[in-house]
Amino acid sequence: MSLLLVIEQVLNGLQFGVMLFLMAAGLTLIFGVMGLINLAHGSLYMIGAFAAAAVAGATGSFLLGLISALAAAAAMGAIVELTVIRRLYKRDHLDQVLATFALILIFSEGTRWVFGSFPLYLDVPNWLSGPVTLPGGIEYPAYRLAIIVVGFAVAAGLFWMIGRTRIGIQIRAGETDREMIAALGIDIDRLYTLVFALGAALAGLAGALVGAIQSVQVGMGEPVLILAFVVIVIGGIGSIKGAFIGAILLGLTDTLGRSFLPVLFGTVMDPSAATAVGSALASMLIYILMAAVLIYRPTGLFGRV
Amino acid sequence: MILKNFALAAVIAALTGTTALAGGHSDAAKVGMITTLSGGGAGLGIDVRDGFQLALKMAGAENVELVIEDDQRKPEIAVQLADKMIQSEQVDVMTGIIWSNLAMAVVPAATAQGKFYLSPNAGPSALAGKGCHPNYFNVAWQNDNLHEAAGAYANEAGFANSFILAPNYPAGQDALTGYKRFYEGELAGEIYTKLGQTDYAAEIAQIRASGADSVFFFLPGGMGISFLKQYAASGVDLPVVGPAFSFDQGILQAVGDAALGVKNTSQWNKDIDNEANAAFVAAFQEEYGRLPSLYASQGFDTANLLLSALEKAPVSDADAFRAALKEADFASTRGNFSFGPNNHPIQDIYVREVIQEGDVFTNKIIATALTNHSDAYAAECQM
Numbered sequence: 001m002s003l004l005l006v007i008e009q010v011l012n013g014l015q016f017g018v019m020l021f022l023m024a025a026g027l028t029l030i031f032g033v034m035g036l037i038n039l040a041h042g043s044l045y046m047i048g049a050f051a052a053a054a055v056a057g058a059t060g061s062f063l064l065g066l067i068s069a070l071a072a073a074a075a076m077g078a079i080v081e082l083t084v085i086r087r088l089y090k091r092d093h094l095d096q097v098l099a100t101f102a103l104i105l106i107f108s109e110g111t112r113w114v115f116g117s118f119p120l121y122l123d124v125p126n127w128l129s130g131p132v133t134l135p136g137g138i139e140y141p142a143y144r145l146a147i148i149v150v151g152f153a154v155a156a157g158l159f160w161m162i163g164r165t166r167i168g169i170q171i172r173a174g175e176t177d178r179e180m181i182a183a184l185g186i187d188i189d190r191l192y193t194l195v196f197a198l199g200a201a202l203a204g205l206a207g208a209l210v211g212a213i214q215s216v217q218v219g220m221g222e223p224v225l226i227l228a229f230v231v232i233v234i235g236g237i238g239s240i241k242g243a244f245i246g247a248i249l250l251g252l253t254d255t256l257g258r259s260f261l262p263v264l265f266g267t268v269m270d271p272s273a274a275t276a277v278g279s280a281l282a283s284m285l286i287y288i289l290m291a292a293v294l295i296y297r298p299t300g301l302f303g304r305v
Numbered sequence: 306m307i308l309k310n311f312a313l314a315a316v317i318a319a320l321t322g323t324t325a326l327a328g329g330h331s332d333a334a335k336v337g338m339i340t341t342l343s344g345g346g347a348g349l350g351i352d353v354r355d356g357f358q359l360a361l362k363m364a365g366a367e368n369v370e371l372v373i374e375d376d377q378r379k380p381e382i383a384v385q386l387a388d389k390m391i392q393s394e395q396v397d398v399m400t401g402i403i404w405s406n407l408a409m410a411v412v413p414a415a416t417a418q419g420k421f422y423l424s425p426n427a428g429p430s431a432l433a434g435k436g437c438h439p440n441y442f443n444v445a446w447q448n449d450n451l452h453e454a455a456g457a458y459a460n461e462a463g464f465a466n467s468f469i470l471a472p473n474y475p476a477g478q479d480a481l482t483g484y485k486r487f488y489e490g491e492l493a494g495e496i497y498t499k500l501g502q503t504d505y506a507a508e509i510a511q512i513r514a515s516g517a518d519s520v521f522f523f524l525p526g527g528m529g530i531s532f533l534k535q536y537a538a539s540g541v542d543l544p545v546v547g548p549a550f551s552f553d554q555g556i557l558q559a560v561g562d563a564a565l566g567v568k569n570t571s572q573w574n575k576d577i578d579n580e581a582n583a584a585f586v587a588a589f590q591e592e593y594g595r596l597p598s599l600y601a602s603q604g605f606d607t608a609n610l611l612l613s614a615l616e617k618a619p620v621s622d623a624d625a626f627r628a629a630l631k632e633a634d635f636a637s638t639r640g641n642f643s644f645g646p647n648n649h650p651i652q653d654i655y656v657r658e659v660i661q662e663g664d665v666f667t668n669k670i671i672a673t674a675l676t677n678h679s680d681a682y683a684a685e686c687q688m
Contacts, residue, residue, distance in 0.1 A: 215526075262496070283499045
């Protein structure tokens with residue numbers, strides 16, 4: 001186990017973490033501002049990936065694909081908010097879970113109806129394909145490096161927007177006291193639609209970015225959705241900062257656990273048993289992390305008490 | 306009152322009598338197909354269904370009534386559907402299941418109730434060895450087969466230090482076991498990944514650091530697409546070998562360039578040179594407007610096996626029908642095909658290479674990995 005391998009795995013963990021952040025940011029904003037549990041967030045991730053694959057396939061331009069992923073997911077988010085989600089704010093969480101679960105089924109079968117049952121093709125653009133050599137002689141895929149950069153840029157942009165802009169103040173105010181800001185003359189319905197579309201756009205971006213290195217297929221969003229929920233529980237529901245720290249923590253824990261736990265067990269038991277025990281434990285690791293965080297901070301790392 | 310009931314009973318008896326007469330042709334059969342038509346693995350079930358229906362259509366078989374249901378890749382739903390088909394639809398023969406865990410939930414119960422089951426895909430080891438059943442026929446392969454062929458190919462290609470990985474579930478463990486059963490070299494590493502995992506950066510980094518000279522992987526469906534794309538981007542350029550499941554026609558277009566030149570093992574390919582296969586490939590393309598996959602060929606062969614048996618014996622005569630199935634007297638798209646003592650195939654398994662024809666990615670056969678290959682569990686089967 002060389003230092004180079006450790007550094008490469010840390011980069012992998014970071015990349016995984018920022019992807020989770022893009023998903024979790026929207027989820028936590030929507031929960032924080034509107035108090036809504038949105039299970040269909042994974043479907044918006046899928047819509048982003050399909051839009052990117054369709055447009056990139058038709059035009060040959062990956063950037064156009066990315067832009068249309070953002071647009072399609074945001075538009076779909078706004079439509080869903082206006083037609084379905086809006087009716088759910090006053091209902092209890094069980095109704096929200098049921099309704100957004102129905103949305104998952106509708107989106108999945110609708111996507112299959114439009115695009116068919118076979119996975120679509122979306123590849124990284126030529127100018128980002130292949131590995132780059134980092135200082136220290138580490139070969140690392142250029143595209144993954146680009147994902148890390150985009151992820152950090154989006155995070156910085158979100159922090160700036162929430163902390164420094166008028167709309168950010170409205171969002172924070174909406175989290176704290178929604179009646180009050182409505183009374184102050186802010187159009188709360190428009191704010192909700194905007195926040196929902198923003199969260200959807202981030203999920204769509206994540207879907208498009210990941211679609212290029214994974215497979216674009218129906219149902220791709222649900223496994224990520226579960227991880228995104230783990231992230232916001234660890235980070236504290238409603239907190240963007242918590243989502244960021246939680247996502248990076250989860251990405252690193254999962255990646256490093258997967259790669260080094262079997263090796264660690266290999267020092268005390270025979271290789272095939274170590275592989276079995278190590279990989280079993282590695283897949284539990286993030287949930288153990290979540291449980292540990294909840295024991296010490298029941299509201300998550302940055303949750304309000 | 307008694308008289309009324311009696312009259313009713315008489316009418317019912319008369320009615321059933323007529324139906325029995327109407328359905329009395331000896332070659333009629335009702336077939337229940339439970340397969341995956343929605344959700345992540347739908348492409349496989351759709352191919353099996355399309356291949357099966359194509360065979361019926363080409364044979365002009367009006368004697369077979371086909372009931373199709375979608376199991377959504379969920380064992381509990383497959384069990385419900387199987388009960389419905391056996392109890393209320395009263396099918397004679399069942400088929401269609403793609404996934405081994407679903408097959409394990411449905412097949413033993415169905416065969417125990419006297420139904421025939423023809424597997425167009427799943428071939429778990431539990432049903433090939435001690436759990437074999439005279440009414441269970443596998444028309445595809447035993448799960449280990451293609452991996453064993455990959456191991457045999459690895460020896461031939463001179464690989465001496467393989468890195469192997471598969472998802473951590475029964476078929477994944479069967480895969481690595483199958484590969485190791487034939488592969489004679491050293492192992493540079495052995496990894497079980499999470500089922501459904503889509504990011505393989507951590508595993509690829511380990512492959513890079515392991516000093517391996519080759520990679521064997523079994524990652525069906527979307528997992529394989531993700532792995533191959535990420536592997537190609539990583540700059541690791543060790544030769545890769547795997548079973549056909551990650552290189553089948555439905556997936557290749559989504560993988561693109563990343564799969565070019567990769568060797569994979571399969572019992573079928575569209576360029577196997579025999580009349581039945583040429584007719585199948587041409588008819589499938591005309592009917593559905595896409596190239597057939599190995600799953601489609603398995604569905605097609607399953608239907609033709611059924612039709613060949615129905616010509617010889619009625620389903621109602623279970624012993625004669627079973628014997629007729631066992632003869633496997635049909636023109637398989639694979640060429641030589643027969644059943645071993647455990648009703649699993651004895652067939653050749655080929656090595657294929659991924660090539661590009663125009664702008665379509667597909668496979669061509671470059672060698673035969675194993676000839677007249679049976680499976681490792683046949684000896685344990687007592688029936």
